[in-house]
Amino acid sequence: MAEYDVLAVFCGPDGRYGNELGVVRDGSRMPDRTDRQAFAGRLGFSETVFVDDPERGAIDIYTPTLRLPFAGHPCVGTAWLLDVPELVVPAGVVGARLDGEFSWIEARPEWAPPRTLRQYGSAAEVDALAVPAPGEWIYAWAWEDEAAGRVRARGFPGRDDGIVEDEATGAAALLLTHELGRALNVRQGRGSQLLTAPQPDGLIEVGGRVRLGRSASTRPAGTPRPAP
Structure with a gap:
């Protein structure tokens, strides 16, 4: 067992x-x-x-x-x-x-597996996305409140293994934080929350409950x- x-x-x-x-x-x-x-x-x-x-x-x-x-x-x-x-x-x-x-x-960030970070114009657009066909790993995101660093995101692994959407994806949030160069408060999937912050020496901190x-x-x- x-x-x-x-x-x-x-x-x-x-x-x-x-x-x-x-x-x-x-x-x-x-x-x-x-x-x-x-x-x-x-x-x-x-x-x-x-x-x-x-x-x-x-x-x-x-x-x-x-x-x-x-x-x-x-x-x-x-x-x-x-x-x-x-x-x-x-x-x-x-x-x-x-x-x-x-x-x-x-x-x-260089440790994270490859992800395609795809920005949309609004959180509503991200909410309305259909699951894409298998292929690239897509992290779809939009600002909910740019000044406050609040992001709406969904993760689509693009693999043919039964996982069509990831509820919460730390590696993708890490990559997005690195690209934007700022701390983020990410709402992903149905209601998961990820917090991130750039650190010295190129490190990124990712946290959650x-x-x-x-x-x-x-x-x-x-x-x-x-x-x-």
């Missing part, structure tokens, strides 16, 4: 919404990357994390079809769950901190069910 926690990351002010994240706290029980990829595909979350060393914060991140060197919402959620000062991912060392109700990470949804378990593929 593989046990895992389900978190909601970047929840709204009322605690609802957020992007679901699967976290396997004991990654040593499933060390093979092929098995991890298959497990992430079966869970079907936009990302699943395997914790390889909880004290060092060493983690391994997968979408249903890809292994990622870095991703925003998995790092924010896992940093909150492990309560560590940093995470170690293939891309590098991610700073982490907890500040009241928010979990924050600090990362470099995290809550524990549930703990669960599942059998690795090919494992027989116990006799009744």
